[in-house]
Amino acid sequence: MAAILSTTIASGAAIGQEAAMNEKHADAAVTYRQSLFQLIRSNMGPLGGMAKGAIPFDQAVIETNGMRLEQLADMLSDYLKVDTRKFDVDTEAKDEIWENWSDFEGKIEALKTASANLTAVAQTGDESQYRAAIGKVGASCKSCHDDFKAD
Numbered sequence: 001m002a003a004i005l006s007t008t009i010a011s012g013a014a015i016g017q018e019a020a021m022n023e024k025h026a027d028a029a030v031t032y033r034q035s036l037f038q039l040i041r042s043n044m045g046p047l048g049g050m051a052k053g054a055i056p057f058d059q060a061v062i063e064t065n066g067m068r069l070e071q072l073a074d075m076l077s078d079y080l081k082v083d084t085r086k087f088d089v090d091t092e093a094k095d096e097i098w099e100n101w102s103d104f105e106g107k108i109e110a111l112k113t114a115s116a117n118l119t120a121v122a123q124t125g126d127e128s129q130y131r132a133a134i135g136k137v138g139a140s141c142k143s144c145h146d147d148f149k150a151d
């Protein structure tokens, strides 16, 4: 533990982060975090379609996917804390993630809150609120991408 802590401090990373140990570790970290975002996308896709009116609102899907998005958001901190800045990895993650870690965690919280709200709204069955609740989830994706993801 002492050794881990002193390495963390020596690398200048904030508490909660860990520097990738080598290129292989960094590559794996990128694969895992991009996979997590792909799962997030696959759960957001139908919700976006409903919000646009391309497919009908489906209460069960909204409730399920809202719960899944909250669970997936819960994994983001663990999968993004591996700081890959020192390695030449194929990523759209900006350095600012590890420079402004508490801001980044705030964006994760926003996705969690919006997803939990979406599930709660679906549970009420009040269809008039679905579009706005999906919109809040989408806004939380965009808000993080604007600051922390390269286009």
Ligand code: HEC
Binding pocket: 030, 033, 034, 035, 037, 038, 040, 041, 044, 069, 076, 090, 091, 092, 093, 094, 104, 107, 108, 111, 137, 138, 140, 141, 142, 144, 145, 148, 149
């Ligand atoms: C807390 C910040 C944050 C939030 C919230 C967030 N993203 Fe991202 N997203 C990122 C970052 C950073 C990357 C770049 C990851 C990389 O390339 O290593 C990314 C990448 C992606 C990718 C590309 C994955 C790949 O295979 O390269 C998709 C798709 C995506 N996000 C969708 C979403 C959707 C949909 C939401 C909302 C439901 C969302 N994201 C919310 C930060 C976020």
